[in-house]
Amino acid sequence: MFKRLAAASIFSLAAIGLPVAASEVFPQYKALSEAKGKKDRPALLELANALLQDETLSAEEITYVLHRSALHLVRENQFEHAQQRLTQLALHLKDFPDDNLQGKYHWVSGDLSLLLGDNQAAEYHFGQAVVLFTQTQDIRMLSHAHRLLANVLSAKRDYFQAVSHVYQAKDTALKINHTQLFDAALSTEARIYSDFKQFDKALDVLNQKLQVQNDQAQVSQAHLSATYFSLAKIYRNLSDHEAALSAFKKAYELDAQLQDKNYMGISLLQIANQHLELDDITAAQLAVEQALTLFKTVKNSQNIGQAQAMLGQVKLAKQQFDEAITLLKTGLEKISYDKNRQLNEKYSAYLGQALSYTQPARAVALLTPMLDSASSHNTLRILTSLSRAHKHLAHFEQALSYHEQALSHKQILNEQEITARLQAKKLNSELGLKSLEVSELQAGLEEQQQDTKTRTVVLASAIIVLTNFLLLFYLYHLKRRRVMEKETELLNQSLNLKQQLLADVSHELRTPLTVLKLNIEALEYNLTEDPKATYQVLQRRLDMLNTLIADIYELAQADTNNLRLEFETLQASSLFDELLIAIGPIIDVPDIEVSYDNHLQDSLQVECDISRLNQVFNNLARNSVHYTDRPGKIKIRVYQQHHTIVCTFEDSAPGVSSAALGKLFERLYRCDKSRSRDLGGSGLGLSICEKIIELHHGAIEAKHSELGGVFIKFTLPIKLTHT
Known part of the structure; x- marks a missing residue:
């Protein structure tokens, strides 16, 4: 309490211009700068400016004030002033060298470079800090420098060096038994492993971090919540949505104990996302509505907008398109494109998807300009929505073009x-x-x-x-x-x-x-x-x-039942015509005669995933083209048989033996030389076809063809319509 009163008195005297001796002010400035907890940085910056005008300040004290005030300017996001103060510090250190303060100069400069997005400069400064703190044996700052250098190297995808420095950050933290530093190094290590897709290692590190936190006599619930939140994101990346949901719920419980309504709401939004992944739309809607109530309590406009937009996403999943459009528009009004472009783009893509069902022209107007700048994952949603919108507008050529682009983009992803x-x-x-x-x-x-x-x-x-x-x-x-x-x-x-x-x-x-x-x-x-x-x-x-x-x-x-199909009901005859068009470039080869007969009635419908059936057609067509002698023939037929649709591919010589015929759908089965995998295939194409057809509740088989080659036949159930 005495320190606070003394500090307030000093600030007041400095503010009204009364003289205060440096011998009195500097110790208080140093104590307040190094005190734990929240600091009054603007007041400290005013006091630092006053101290730097005092000619009685020693060289060592000037060095300290320049360093601390530069750090405070960085924390207050006054980047231009921070750079000027660091320049002053660099010039001062030339006249009054101090290796430890020189290291801290580089440390603050690296921090500023990171915030300005200059990773090259950040790498240089943190590297210099490591060298200088090693020389001065400042173990605490050395751990900080190694950890931040690891972050920079990870951003450059230099993972080996990043891991090397994060190991040294942990080692130096252990030397002085500094739990907080070790905990921070573990967080950085987990993030590095996650960056280069080593999610199992990231999980191990986070579990180790959780163990370290639980072993502490007094553990911060905020830190525990952050650890569970990080664990949940790793599980989400691994598509283990049940585990992710459990971890997000644990983070929410800890946030609730802290009564941190903003973080409670953020955790609830993530919980809703996992419910959507698990197709529990009712639970997802409840979680989003709870988050929206919390955000309104703390009056966080951006998060309110995100919750409203996500509620629109839930309505879209329930196919309540008009409500989805209204909520997405309301949410997007609060999500600034300049401040959070990624979030704005994501929900704009969802808005376009909702519009494509009921207002296709508006969907086209919204989504078309977004294609040039959209992120990779949003691009797939945009292309799919544009295909659907143009189809509703009877622009079939454009719809097919966007559909093909979507398939191509999905393959690229x-x-x-x-x-x-x-x-x-x-x-x-x-x-x-x-x-x-x-x-x-x-x-x-x-x-x-x-x-x-x-x-x-x-x-x-x-x-x-x-x-x-x-x-x-x-x-x-x-x-x-x-x-x-x-x-x-x-x-x-x-x-x-x-x-x-x-x-x-x-x-x-x-x-x-x-x-x-x-x-x-x-x-x-x-x-x-x-x-x-x-x-x-x-x-x-x-x-x-x-x-x-x-x-x-x-x-x-x-x-593992994780191959998800997006079923839609389609007119069967048109579907197979589109599939044939898609494999046109594959079967259009010299000396191969291709015939196609479609005997399906226009009234027949089939429930299928068109992208997966296109994959089946691609595999069967490539096999027929690759393994047919020139000149040769390929015959494709589609017809109805009872309550199924039958599609056949048969080609001319060479064929396969009867013994080999029954093994064609076995994984990586090696047939005779005429049907080897020297042509670049994986040997798994027919196995994949078999799985896809099974997921469509159909069947696939191979026989000898009358043309001399192989006869492949698969069936799909007809979707029955109730009158």
């Missing part, structure tokens, strides 16, 4: 996700080797700070990495030799489906990965005479891996 997962797996496999380098580097920093010792550590780490690589290379060839020796024996054994799939996937992945490693090593050590040809080999192998992993991922989704 899938490929990007697969590429990201593949990259994440690659990073994960190399992370173990890089951790050796981190461990050696940490040991070197503790024992010796000289450059010669650092070079020795790096060299030792490189030798360890090389030794591990050679060991893995030797083990691979040893394993390959054993597999070759047992190949005859394995051919005579009967393996169940799971064992066969694991063995085949291992074989499919191992060979291209080995080729990739060898070619990368050749490029790294300049052992190849034609780098361009080597890059082409790498590209082909990566394409094969992408195709295989995409197909495996889809089959895994189907096996």
